[in-house]
Amino acid sequence: MKTSCASHLLEKVREKNPLVHNITNQVVTNFTANGLLALGASPVMANAKEEVAEMAQLADALVLNIGTLTRETVEAMILAGQAANEKGVPVLLDPVGVGATTFRANAAKQLLKKVKMTVVRGNAAEVAHLLGVNGWESKGVDAKAANGDVSALAKQASIALQTIVVITGKIDVVSDGDEVLSIHNGHEWLTKVTGTGCLLTSVIGAFCAAGEQPLHASAAALLFYGVAAERAALSAKDKGPGTFQIELLNALSHTTGDEVLTLGKIGGVSHDKG
Amino acid sequence: MKTSCASHLLEKVREKNPLVHNITNQVVTNFTANGLLALGASPVMANAKEEVAEMAQLADALVLNIGTLTRETVEAMILAGQAANEKGVPVLLDPVGVGATTFRANAAKQLLKKVKMTVVRGNAAEVAHLLGVNGWESKGVDAKAANGDVSALAKQASIALQTIVVITGKIDVVSDGDEVLSIHNGHEWLTKVTGTGCLLTSVIGAFCAAGEQPLHASAAALLFYGVAAERAALSAKDKGPGTFQIELLNALSHTTGDEVLTLGKIGGVSHDKG
Amino acid sequence: MKTSCASHLLEKVREKNPLVHNITNQVVTNFTANGLLALGASPVMANAKEEVAEMAQLADALVLNIGTLTRETVEAMILAGQAANEKGVPVLLDPVGVGATTFRANAAKQLLKKVKMTVVRGNAAEVAHLLGVNGWESKGVDAKAANGDVSALAKQASIALQTIVVITGKIDVVSDGDEVLSIHNGHEWLTKVTGTGCLLTSVIGAFCAAGEQPLHASAAALLFYGVAAERAALSAKDKGPGTFQIELLNALSHTTGDEVLTLGKIGGVSHDKG
Numbered sequence: 001m002k003t004s005c006a007s008h009l010l011e012k013v014r015e016k017n018p019l020v021h022n023i024t025n026q027v028v029t030n031f032t033a034n035g036l037l038a039l040g041a042s043p044v045m046a047n048a049k050e051e052v053a054e055m056a057q058l059a060d061a062l063v064l065n066i067g068t069l070t071r072e073t074v075e076a077m078i079l080a081g082q083a084a085n086e087k088g089v090p091v092l093l094d095p096v097g098v099g100a101t102t103f104r105a106n107a108a109k110q111l112l113k114k115v116k117m118t119v120v121r122g123n124a125a126e127v128a129h130l131l132g133v134n135g136w137e138s139k140g141v142d143a144k145a146a147n148g149d150v151s152a153l154a155k156q157a158s159i160a161l162q163t164i165v166v167i168t169g170k171i172d173v174v175s176d177g178d179e180v181l182s183i184h185n186g187h188e189w190l191t192k193v194t195g196t197g198c199l200l201t202s203v204i205g206a207f208c209a210a211g212e213q214p215l216h217a218s219a220a221a222l223l224f225y226g227v228a229a230e231r232a233a234l235s236a237k238d239k240g241p242g243t244f245q246i247e248l249l250n251a252l253s254h255t256t257g258d259e260v261l262t263l264g265k266i267g268g269v270s271h272d273k274g
Numbered sequence: 275m276k277t278s279c280a281s282h283l284l285e286k287v288r289e290k291n292p293l294v295h296n297i298t299n300q301v302v303t304n305f306t307a308n309g310l311l312a313l314g315a316s317p318v319m320a321n322a323k324e325e326v327a328e329m330a331q332l333a334d335a336l337v338l339n340i341g342t343l344t345r346e347t348v349e350a351m352i353l354a355g356q357a358a359n360e361k362g363v364p365v366l367l368d369p370v371g372v373g374a375t376t377f378r379a380n381a382a383k384q385l386l387k388k389v390k391m392t393v394v395r396g397n398a399a400e401v402a403h404l405l406g407v408n409g410w411e412s413k414g415v416d417a418k419a420a421n422g423d424v425s426a427l428a429k430q431a432s433i434a435l436q437t438i439v440v441i442t443g444k445i446d447v448v449s450d451g452d453e454v455l456s457i458h459n460g461h462e463w464l465t466k467v468t469g470t471g472c473l474l475t476s477v478i479g480a481f482c483a484a485g486e487q488p489l490h491a492s493a494a495a496l497l498f499y500g501v502a503a504e505r506a507a508l509s510a511k512d513k514g515p516g517t518f519q520i521e522l523l524n525a526l527s528h529t530t531g532d533e534v535l536t537l538g539k540i541g542g543v544s545h546d547k548g
Numbered sequence: 549m550k551t552s553c554a555s556h557l558l559e560k561v562r563e564k565n566p567l568v569h570n571i572t573n574q575v576v577t578n579f580t581a582n583g584l585l586a587l588g589a590s591p592v593m594a595n596a597k598e599e600v601a602e603m604a605q606l607a608d609a610l611v612l613n614i615g616t617l618t619r620e621t622v623e624a625m626i627l628a629g630q631a632a633n634e635k636g637v638p639v640l641l642d643p644v645g646v647g648a649t650t651f652r653a654n655a656a657k658q659l660l661k662k663v664k665m666t667v668v669r670g671n672a673a674e675v676a677h678l679l680g681v682n683g684w685e686s687k688g689v690d691a692k693a694a695n696g697d698v699s700a701l702a703k704q705a706s707i708a709l710q711t712i713v714v715i716t717g718k719i720d721v722v723s724d725g726d727e728v729l730s731i732h733n734g735h736e737w738l739t740k741v742t743g744t745g746c747l748l749t750s751v752i753g754a755f756c757a758a759g760e761q762p763l764h765a766s767a768a769a770l771l772f773y774g775v776a777a778e779r780a781a782l783s784a785k786d787k788g789p790g791t792f793q794i795e796l797l798n799a800l801s802h803t804t805g806d807e808v809l810t811l812g813k814i815g816g817v818s819h820d821k822g
Contacts, residue, residue, distance in 0.1 A: 027577040027593050029301040029342075033468035038515050043468065044371065045301050048344045051377035058374060068577075070596045070620075072344075097592065100606060103599035192801070194581035194591065240798025241586050250514025253466070303575040303616075307742035312789050317742065318645065319575050322618045325651035332648060346618075524788025527740070 003264035006220035007257035009212050014040035018060035018209035020202055023047045023077050025067025028195030035199040038252035041206040052076045053083035060209035063202045067096035074107045081115030090118035090208040094201040099129035118214050121166040121201045124150050131157050151180045164214045172222045176215040184265035185226025187233040192241040200225050223264035228255040277538035280494035281531035283486050288314035292334035292483035294476055297321045297351050299341025302469030309473040312526035315480040326350045327357035334483035337476045341370035348381045355389030364392035364482040368475040373403035392488050395440040395475045398424050405431050425454045438488045446496045450489040458539035459500025461507040466515040474499050497538035502529040551812035554768035555805035557760050562588035566608035566757035568750055571595045571625050573615025576743030583747040586800035589754040600624045601631035608757035611750045615644035622655045629663030638666035638756040642749040647677035666762050669714040669749045672698050679705050699728045712762045720770045724763040732813035733774025735781040740789040748773050771812035776803040
């Protein structure tokens with residue numbers, strides 16, 4: 001995976017303008033929709049059991065986010081996920097705050113059991129919780145700084161959950177259980193704006209919809225998003241998180257394939273086939 | 275209808291500070307409330323069956339938006355709509371993505387059957403779907419560019435649905451089944467920010483609440499909103515959709531009756547009485 | 549209570565980074581989360597009956613806001629509130645638009661009966677309604693200017709409801725039924741952005757979580773928020789409510805203890821022990 005592939009895939013996303021169906025939490029609906037529009041994708045939100053299957057089959061990607069879950073939403077997510085699976089539409093899971101309550105933990109387990117996920121994206125604590133591994137701290141829906149080996153965690157989770165796993169943090173990693181790619185872009189201010197992780201999952205969805213295999217699509221989305229965040233931080237100067245949020249939307253719109261090519265930093269942390 | 279009427283009506287709206295009750299989708303609640311406040315109206319959101327009828331009768335206009343519908347919300351919308359009808363409060367329908375799923379299509383049909391609408395506002399694909407006319411493309415909740423005759427569509431829809439019909443797009447049109455007015459303001463960046471159409475429906479609600487007949491109130495609201503969008507685009511320069519969203523709120527607050535008078539572009543596309 | 553205490557408490561909040569659990573209305577979720585993050589607290593939103601008790605017991609403060617209530621949310625609020633009471637987690641009530649409908653009035657009554665509140669924050673009309681006092685106008689969820697004696701109202705409400713009462717308006721007051729403190733900061737543009745009152749209640753929650761007694765914690769939060777709003781108004785110049793909203797988030801992040809110390813204006817309106 002090279003930054004030139006990411007650059008190329010960004011252009012494909014903008015050309016295709018994929019429809020991303022989000023069943024997401026109440027906090028981030030607006031920001032997610034505006035972020036997808038800014039990037040060049042088409043967002044749609046729908047969470048009624050009566051229509052999610054139909055909507056998911058119209059879409060080019062489906063994103064399931066458990067941030068403000070209710071029992072009804074879990075049912076809707078399963079219906080949508082299974083309909084997407086049937087039609088080969090990629091499905092992404094964002095297990096927001098999965099370790100915080102039994103309800104979220106059970107919902108995530110059920111979703112992973114009943115729906116074939118293409119990508120799972122979370123912070124280290126969330127992914128560790130899905131895997132039943134201890135020692136990764138969290139606080140509500142936010143991960144605390146962790147010192148464990150995220151690459152090993154991503155790889156292990158990918159094998160156990162049979163899906164691409166993305167772990168975001170100071171360094172982002174993505175694994176298909178074999179390769180592990182690490183992305184060294186982004187900015188700490190992403191942690192000061194709510195929903196930047198949720199939006200990233202939807203952006204990965206848009207990249208998966210552009211036809212590339214999901215390992216590379218995820219890495220490309222991480223590179224693009226990280227470079228956009230750096231650009232936004234430059235524009236926002238020291239004005240604060242309000243301005244950074246707005247500049248991130250601007251940057252998602254303006255960041256070009258050339259910038260991703262030049263500024264993207266990707267490495268292969270480990271690669272031991274077979 | 276002249277731009278001077280629109281200018282005058284804007285001042286009446288700001289003087290009256292009408293209460294607009296919105297039963298709307300989860301994506302646009304915040305943006306809609308801030309847009310109405312910026313304009314000089316008072317927003318209220320309430321969607322529980324237990325209180326919507328009472329709230330609708332307190333309000334000066336009621337806006338029903340089917341963007342993220344559930345079965346419970348449909349019931350609440352009918353209760354609110356009938357309560358508003360009873361008291362002569364104008365009711366507006368925004369049939370977001372009505373063509374995307376059977377559930378939305380049926381909900382819109384039911385709403386149009388059980389509630390007397392004052393204004394229906396949508397893009398061409400949405401209005402065409404309400405009318406059962408084919409050949410207008412859509413994608414999720416967004417209309418694709420269409421080349422059909424929107425004036426004829428608006429007029430036909432107005433007659434069939436027995437309500438004022440507003441179709442927004444590159445040119446906006448509004449018809450009462452007799453006259454068709456066309457508004458040539460606005461900016462393409464409106465399509466890059468989520469909820470600008472939803473907010474516009476609520477703004478038309480505020481103008482209807484100021485007492486003018488709904489054909490002219492709708493045209494006045496379209497002129498005002500279009501001129502405000504142009505002003506916002508000037509302020510946002512090339513910074514991107516994040517900045518444009520903020521500048522639109524600023525412009526809704528600052529755009530004056532004089533600007534609407536000077537910059538508004540309205541035409542009568544057709545007028546064949548009887 | 550001196551501004552030096554408020555300054556000190558702000559630093560304690562930022563050091564502790566308290567987790568604030570919000571069961572709030574659909575309009576303000578994003579703004580509330582971003583405001584808490586900007587201040588230096590950790591927001592979490594969760595409103596399913598299945599998980600609210602567990603989440604509330606993880607949290608350092610619980611905020612209940614009745615802005616877009618459903619029957620299910622009322623049940624969730626009671627479960628969360630009682631779980632918080634059990635563990636000594638402070639609970640705050642924001643009775644948004646309580647006077648507008650019978651449903652809201654009954655819900656607020658039930659919440660006050662079944663959950664021990666630490667702080668209730670509202671505008672004068674909302675607090676008067678809780679108390680059954682007439683003569684304070686409201687419009688939907690917004691209070692109209694009122695001329696009554698807010699200090700007396702706060703004191704009376706505090707005694708009747710057995711909780712700290714905060715009334716916000718041109719001048720903010722807070723009472724424990726004995727002392728009444730008045731805060732003379734803030735800016736009128738706070739009334740032009742939706743959710744600034746709701747966010748304030750959550751900010752008071754973060755201050756209560758830092759361990760100070762709730763009368764002083766509330767006063768400190770009001771001073772901080774008022775000074776931040778003044779700073780935001782300076783930065784926003786005359787650009788409008790869109791820019792002010794963003795600058796308020798910036799100011800919540802940047803306003804220092806020293807600024808609160810220097811710019812905070814607090815008085816003791818009345819104090820007649822026993």
